[in-house]
Amino acid sequence: MKKSLLIVVxxxxxxxxxxCGFTINDMIQDYNSxxxxxxxxxxxxxxxxxxxxxxxxxxxxxxxxxxxGGQNHIFAIPTECESAVWKISPNCEGNYAIQDxxxxxxxxxxxxxxNEYTIYVTAFYQSQGYDDxxxxxxxx
Numbered sequence: 001m002k003k004s005l006l007i008v009v010x011x012x013x014x015x016x017x018x019x020c021g022f023t024i025n026d027m028i029q030d031y032n033s034x035x036x037x038x039x040x041x042x043x044x045x046x047x048x049x050x051x052x053x054x055x056x057x058x059x060x061x062x063x064x065x066x067x068x069g070g071q072n073h074i075f076a077i078p079t080e081c082e083s084a085v086w087k088i089s090p091n092c093e094g095n096y097a098i099q100d101x102x103x104x105x106x107x108x109x110x111x112x113x114x115n116e117y118t119i120y121v122t123a124f125y126q127s128q129g130y131d132d133x134x135x136x137x138x139x140x
Contacts, residue, residue, distance in 0.1 A: 043078035054123045054132035061137045064110050071109040081123040089118045114139050
């Protein structure tokens, strides 16, 4: 009797669970609804170029944490762009920040002095340069 009652309870539970339209996508959407969605700007939209989409963020705060084994913050140009020229102010390239093939700019967060920096980029698309910038605050 206990075994048949257990089977009936399991069947009722499964029926109620699956009849409600519960799917993995529903669970993922429910989970994601707890967070703010940051819209991603497109560099080229309907044939128009948006230079503000080169660096998506305008201001970033990053805390140093050497316990993670050395954090890096990487800036990258849109895939449509051929190359870029990066600058950081105040200048600290070489020891603390490097250009990686011109398409990426890497800042070594745990070694760079705590300060507020401005990252400037000129991205080249079809031989035309487009400028964008971003402020990054690195703190202890």
